Amino acid sequence: MTQEKKITVKKQAYLVNDEIADKIRHIMKEKDKLFFNIMGSIGAGKTLLLERIAEKLTPHYKIFVINGDVATTIDADRIAAKGATTVQINTGGGCHLSANLIQKELDKINIDDYDIFFAENVGNLICPAAWDVGAQMNIVVVSITEGEYVIKKHPIIFKGAAIAVINKCDLDGLGFDSGNLVEDAGKIKSDMRVICTSAKTSLGLESLIEALGIQLP
Template structure:
């Protein structure tokens, strides 16, 4: 006997992501999910971001890694609330992991939640966590062909941080080509050029984050007033 199912394979994850999203919206917490290949500079960007923003916003970080607490240790050195998730072989974070991690924070005292996903451009693209935006970090040494090779994540992202732009002069990275490919894939993508090690470009990126966090809080207050 044939039985019609018609259910999305990742429907269970999407349902939990929806719960996370509601929980964050109720507190007006803006949440980003940072995704990149290993070594693109996610954690260095995060360290600098946390340093710039920690006196402007109440923020917390969720670190996703296969093993070790190395990244969480780097973030907690900046005196910011951080929770490490080890996936023990898993190539991405999922919404259930984030649901458990949310219990570790005082959500009534938070404006911005930054999730650093496992270093991987493929799998994290398919697993919604309940975030407001996916942020992709692409570093110049990885090459200008990454958007067309990994179109899913580059299409679903809200922001691209093009990192290590100080290396452009030493490489054959064709930024015009990358921007052309991205426009065809995701015309509304916000692009910031950065050098995480020197802090170049991070002020604009942080201003953007503050703007988003303010808008999210304002939306919560409007909802409460209703």
């Protein structure tokens, strides 16, 4: 004999992920570390931007970068060549990083050995928005070559971001226009910082580093 019972749960499906993410955020705050989650589509320039950031920061800070990609260690290798310590997570078919994946990598290191942490999320403007990785700040990178409607088409990821980076602005006027993207990013919400950059030329890099709250001596 069996009986049927309805159990009220009222718990988020993301509960386990979010608990780990909160723990990561708490540890980073307690240890006075910075942790940023860099999101954006494939080819937006996230890796080159992180290479430029690493070049600027590594003379003064110890940087740890967790790269998320479906396959290869190309991104981690590129950023490591600029002086940061990097680790590549290959997600297989996974379209986003999660707090669990970040925690596993943090467990392998001594957090005290580093000052600033970055996660370069899997190239995707949809799925990473839903998964908290425990960062203190989410940054979304789009490039002006992705089309003038890229922000309008993917507003949700920007709703959770503190900074929108409009990259490849060195191509402004060469058949591409950053104006529409800057305007659209401004319409998403007033408290999001919008910064035009060119990872290729380092345009806007100092503004971005300042917006991250990182001081350079």
